[in-house]
Amino acid sequence: MIPEKLKQTDQSLIELLRDRLSLSSELPTIDEQLTYVAPLLASAGVPESIWANLVSSCHAALSTVASSSPTKKVTPRNITIIGGRGRMGRFFTQQLTAAGHNVSILENEDWEYADQLLSSAELVMVCVPIKWTVDVIKRAAQYLAPTTAVCDITSIKTEPVQAMLEYHPGPVMGLHPMFGPNVNSFAGYKVVACPGRNDDSFEWLLDFIKTNGGEVIVSTPEEHDYMMVIIQATRHFSRFSVGVFLAQEGIDIERSLSMSSPSYRQEIDIIKRLFAQSPQLCVDIMLATQDRCHAIATLADTYNRLAKLVARGERAALIQEFETAQSFFGEESTSSSKLSHENHADRHLSRYCMPVVPNRS
Structure with missing residues (x-):
């Protein structure tokens, strides 16, 4: 019953x-x-x-x-996804196939068929780990037609976009899906798009993402990489550190949850989701660029400085640190609408991000 x-x-x-x-x-x-x-x-x-x-x-x-609406018409495109059997590659393969496109997959063992898989493709999407992205772009470029649109989906954009512009004369765009591979659709999620060349060749793809409920955020590759230092790298490191600490101390997580506040339960849930991911992916996100490594080191220095204040019981100094940050967030909320995204990124991140001159063809 x-x-x-x-x-x-x-x-x-x-x-x-x-x-x-x-x-x-x-x-x-x-x-x-x-x-x-x-x-x-x-x-x-x-x-x-x-x-x-x-x-x-x-x-x-x-x-x-x-x-599935009968009024919706899709012009089938020939698409090859390099790394289409990886976790994010499978997501794009499923989404594009379900929409009626002809999707082929090129994996590491398939390069002997690269000419067949790449030369007639209208879109080639590179969905491989960060450390291999530029090498794969360079290797694939020799098989591409000049009209083939090429994009990548890695979490850094400056190097891949520059590589695509350098090695391929046709349409180029960098994409970064701001979600993991365990989602069912684009719906409710953001995709950052970094134009490189001949943007109109990607209009159908961006429309496809938006039609399926996604939001496309346009950015330069340099601004994207500025922002990902904070959005991804330092956030991953912070949660990674707490998770390692909890494991190191042998904390009884379930017992702690039985007497916890809702905010603590949410934090533990987020940390659990981080450690449910591929360790290689998590570590690669933190180590992807020198800017990220430098920002993480700066964050660690901040932790260390504050921890010393706690160890010495310096209450007044800790209150001062709190009030300084409190003032910053108050100013941010009132001034953010007056700043452009690019100036905003430059103002707050340039102290540890090295400027990159874009290579546009």
């Missing part, structure tokens, strides 16, 4: 989901929604991952309905 209260709760939830689906055209991205919903989740003791999966599923359902 199903408890009556459970049936009533499920019925209410279904009705609320129906209402949410009806608001599809007004829904912001998942990240934007978190700005207002995170405190509500914390007070209710609901992990952000559960909420994000639910919302993502709603977006995915809407995308499925839209893509």
Whole structure:
């Protein structure tokens, strides 16, 4: 027997989901929604991952309905994904195939067929680990037609975009999906697009992402890499460090959760998700560039400086540190609307990011 209260709760939830689906055209991205919903989740003791999966599923359902609409016409494209059997490669393979495109895959053992797989492709997408991206771009370029559009999806953009511009005379764009491979669709997520050459050749691809619920953020490769120092590298290091500390101390996580606050449970949930990923991917994100390594070292120095204040019991100094940061975040909220994205990145990150002169052809 199903408890009556459970049936009533499920019925209410279904009705609320129906209402949410009806608001599809007004829904912001998942990240934007978190700005207002995170405190509500914390007070209710609901992990952000559960909420994000639910919302993502709603977006995915809407995308499925839209893509199966009889009025929607897709011009099939010949696409080759290098690394299409990797985790992110599989995501793009599935999404593009489901939309009606002809997708071929080139893996490391398939280079003897590279001419066949690459020469007739309208789009070649490079979906390989960071450390191999530039070498794969250089190797693939010799098989490409001058009209073939080439893009990559790695989490750094300056080097790959410069490599594509240097080795391929045709259309070039860098893409960075701001999500992991365990999502079901683009719905509710961002993709950063870094134009390189002949942007119009990628218009159909960007439209495909947006039609399926994604948000495309346009950036220069240099600005993207500035921002990823903070968005990815230092954030990964911070959570990586806490996870290593908890394991090192042998903390009974389940026992700690039994007496924790909602915010602690959310933090543990985020750390667990980090350590559920590939260790190679996590480490490569931190080590991808010298700028990232330098920023992480600077963050570690900050930890060390503050830890010494704690060890010495310097209450007044810690309060001063808090108030300085408090003032910064207050100023940020009032001044951010007056700054362009590029000036914003340069102002806050240039002290440890080396400027790169873009190579445009």
